[in-house]
Amino acid sequence: MTDLPANTIPIINTERLWARHMEMAKIGVVEKTGNCRLALTPEDIEARTLFAHWCGDAGMEVKCDRAGNMFAIRPGRNPARGAVAAGSHLDTQPHGGRFDGISGVLTALEVIETLNDAGFETDAPLMVINWTNEEGVRFAPGILGSAWFAGRIDDETLDETLSTDGKRFADEAAASGWRGTKTPVDLPMEAFFELHIEQGPVLEDAGADIGVVTTVQGLSWLDVRVTGMDAHAGTTPLAARRDALLASGAMLVALNKMGRDIGEDARVSVGRLTTATDGPSTVVGAAEFVIDIRHPDQKVIDHMQTECARVCIAVAQEYGVEARVSVRFGIPPTQFDQSCIDALESAVKGLQLPYRRMASGALHDAANIAAKVPTAMIFIPCRDGISHNIAEYATKEHLAAGCNVLLRAMLTKAG
Numbered sequence: 001m002t003d004l005p006a007n008t009i010p011i012i013n014t015e016r017l018w019a020r021h022m023e024m025a026k027i028g029v030v031e032k033t034g035n036c037r038l039a040l041t042p043e044d045i046e047a048r049t050l051f052a053h054w055c056g057d058a059g060m061e062v063k064c065d066r067a068g069n070m071f072a073i074r075p076g077r078n079p080a081r082g083a084v085a086a087g088s089h090l091d092t093q094p095h096g097g098r099f100d101g102i103s104g105v106l107t108a109l110e111v112i113e114t115l116n117d118a119g120f121e122t123d124a125p126l127m128v129i130n131w132t133n134e135e136g137v138r139f140a141p142g143i144l145g146s147a148w149f150a151g152r153i154d155d156e157t158l159d160e161t162l163s164t165d166g167k168r169f170a171d172e173a174a175a176s177g178w179r180g181t182k183t184p185v186d187l188p189m190e191a192f193f194e195l196h197i198e199q200g201p202v203l204e205d206a207g208a209d210i211g212v213v214t215t216v217q218g219l220s221w222l223d224v225r226v227t228g229m230d231a232h233a234g235t236t237p238l239a240a241r242r243d244a245l246l247a248s249g250a251m252l253v254a255l256n257k258m259g260r261d262i263g264e265d266a267r268v269s270v271g272r273l274t275t276a277t278d279g280p281s282t283v284v285g286a287a288e289f290v291i292d293i294r295h296p297d298q299k300v301i302d303h304m305q306t307e308c309a310r311v312c313i314a315v316a317q318e319y320g321v322e323a324r325v326s327v328r329f330g331i332p333p334t335q336f337d338q339s340c341i342d343a344l345e346s347a348v349k350g351l352q353l354p355y356r357r358m359a360s361g362a363l364h365d366a367a368n369i370a371a372k373v374p375t376a377m378i379f380i381p382c383r384d385g386i387s388h389n390i391a392e393y394a395t396k397e398h399l400a401a402g403c404n405v406l407l408r409a410m411l412t413k414a415g
């Protein structure tokens with residue numbers, strides 16, 4: 001790896017980068033400062049169209065794969081080389097912000113436009129990527145497009161993934177107009193970088209402008225089915241009930257305690273619970289929920305899976321119901337590539353920005369891609385650590401700082 005002479009490296013256009021964020025944020029507005037663009041909905045499709053339009057203006061051709069992932073390519077001097085890529089996602093949470101994911105795509109685009117303005121050629125091709133369905137709200141689980149690209153799920157699993165409104169992923173991707181035929185073999189990559197807002201308070205508290213992300217904690221989802229018996233809320237004595245919702249509530253409390261006992265790096269959450277009946281006067285006979293487990297150490301994740309099953313079954317016995325626990329999906333902890341981390345660190349030092357090395361608490365597309373391509377991530381601060389919230393905010397200056405780091409790291413890798 002060679003460091004480029006500092007005086008030859010272009011500086012990104014801060015105002016253009018900010019203006020693109022504000023333009024993108026006009027699609028799917030929620031309560032003025034928020035966005036709702038669930039994957040492959042009309043809002044997501046509009047965002048894709050705008051992004052593709054900007055890529056076209058920057059002289060790039062956009063290609064798509066089976067998962068609807070979008071790849072905009074700027075050719076290099078050496079077509080035999082794989083691309084040095086960067087990107088993230090344009091879909092959002094239902095009450096999402098203007099920066100989560102979007103900043104990773106738009107900073108990558110800004111790198112290309114800056115190099116175009118400066119007439120700067122690279123040896124390797126450069127690529128800007130929008131991964132499909134990162135948020136996993138409409139199609140669970142999340143980081144779906146990158147999981148398929150990295151070979152972590154097969155074609156059938158991708159195609160048959162159902163949306164919350166009962167539609168097949170394959171049909172929705174085709175109907176969106178963004179399902180293509182490219183495969184990972186057609187889109188070789190030498191490196192992948194993802195810039196993202198931190199979504200936590202660490203950088204802000206430390207007064208750092210940049211986080212160089214070295215690892216991503218692992219995740220596991222467990223499906224829990226609780227079966228009791230439907231009953232009349234007026235005639236069935238409390239002691240005679242087999243209440244699946246009440247038992248689920250007790251399981252949630254016990255799971256939280258189990259997580260706290262394991263240690264401060266452990267995360268155990270239940271964000272979705274559904275009941276088979278939905279009436280105020282019916283004792284619930286069946287309920288389902290998903291446990292989200294996270295930890296930086298796979299051995300601890302394995303242990304937590306066992307503990308979750310033990311806790312649910314013990315509570316079920318106490319409440320006279322049955323609990324079945326199964327593993328739906330897991331992603332092991334990710335260690336990012338040392339040469340990509342080095343490229344980021346030397347960029348940060350060249351720009352004399354305060355930074356820290358850190359682990360990512362959230363999962364990102366980069367965690368999937370790292371299984372296949374040398375990868376690392378850049379974090380920038382977000383105000384009060386707030387994300388998945390319409391109040392999410394990153395400053396123009398932090399976006400620009402992160403974008404300049406991204407540009408330098410991409411140049412280091414692309415030559």
Ligand SMILES: [Zn+2]
Pocket residue numbers: 089100101134196
């Ligand atoms: Zn994100």
